[in-house]
Amino acid sequence: MRKTVLRSDFVVRVDGVDLSQPLSDDAFTALRDLWMQHKVAVFPGQDLDDDALLAFTRRFGPLFVHVQSQLVSPDHPEVMYTKNRGTKAPVKGVLDWHSDQSYTPKPVFGTILYGVTIPAKGGETCFADLVAAYETLPGNLRDRVDQLTAVYSPVKKGHIRRHSLSAAQLEEIPDVTHPMVRTHPYLDRKALYLSPNHIVAIGDLPKAESDALLAELTAHATREENVYCHSWSPGDLVMWDNTSVMHRRNDFNHAEPRFHKRTGFHLPEELAVPA
Numbered sequence: 035m036r037k038t039v040l041r042s043d044f045v046v047r048v049d050g051v052d053l054s055q056p057l058s059d060d061a062f063t064a065l066r067d068l069w070m071q072h073k074v075a076v077f078p079g080q081d082l083d084d085d086a087l088l089a090f091t092r093r094f095g096p097l098f099v100h101v102q103s104q105l106v107s108p109d110h111p112e113v114m115y116t117k118n119r120g121t122k123a124p125v126k127g128v129l130d131w132h133s134d135q136s137y138t139p140k141p142v143f144g145t146i147l148y149g150v151t152i153p154a155k156g157g158e159t160c161f162a163d164l165v166a167a168y169e170t171l172p173g174n175l176r177d178r179v180d181q182l183t184a185v186y187s188p189v190k191k192g193h194i195r196r197h198s199l200s201a202a203q204l205e206e207i208p209d210v211t212h213p214m215v216r217t218h219p220y221l222d223r224k225a226l227y228l229s230p231n232h233i234v235a236i237g238d239l240p241k242a243e244s245d246a247l248l249a250e251l252t253a254h255a256t257r258e259e260n261v262y263c264h265s266w267s268p269g270d271l272v273m274w275d276n277t278s279v280m281h282r283r284n285d286f287n288h289a290e291p292r293f294h295k296r297t298g299f300h301l302p303e304e305l306a307v308p309a
């Protein structure tokens with residue numbers, strides 16, 4: 035296993051590991067710790083079928099199943115297919131900054147995205163380091179967000195969403211509240227918790243003030259030095275920690291096919307976030 039740290043404590047590329055093969059407990063723990071420390075891990079050149087992808091995901095914790103059942107693999111409800119061909123819900127355009135399933139009471143902890151078919155240009159997945167964002171907030175603002183919660187909704191007017199949810203699916207996910215600062219359950223590391231695509235209110239602030247604070251925090255968190263964009267190649271597996279980063283997808287050429295498989299996992303119950 036050969037690691038290349040792309041940014042200090044943020045984004046590590048790992049070569050020379052075949053994730054289709056079972057890892058020993060020691061190798062798995064080393065890999066998990068490396069990923070957690072760096073928040074985003076990139077494993078190029080993988081060749082994984084759904085079973086292998088699920089077996090790898092399952093090592094980290096209980097599998098996540100997405101509420102949008104129209105997007106999952108026909109054989110495995112724990113594998114989500116995001117593609118722009120041959121699906122009722124094709125992916126297209128920009129997907130704005132968000133943290134996965136932040137609009138649910140128990141957001142997915144880790145997300146794994148595996149690139150199968152990749153357009154020649156665009157479609158990068160960008161990550162913003164929310165630990166760095168928290169640590170570099172001015173002291174008075176950090177003290178303020180430490181005390182705040184935010185209200186999340188799956189549908190936020192005027193923001194770009196990848197798919198529309200059915201009325202029944204929306205019924206399943208009423209608005210939820212999370213703290214704006216979370217502590218990593220393994221590393222005792224604080225991060226801003228931010229999902230601009232889903233936050234509809236901060237605390238009980240008047241709307242204008244809430245919107246202004248969200249815009250200020252988002253601008254701070256997405257400063258160039260806090261952001262890394264991954265340009266996909268087929269066979270790339272990228273995993274990230276939704277407590278420590280948020281992400282977005284850039285637009286891509288829709289004349290070309292794009293296909294990713296996605297899985298996710300929760301933490302063991304006693305470590306579940308928000309914490």
Ligand SMILES: [Fe+2]
Nearest residue numbers: 132133134281
């Ligand atoms: Fe996402």
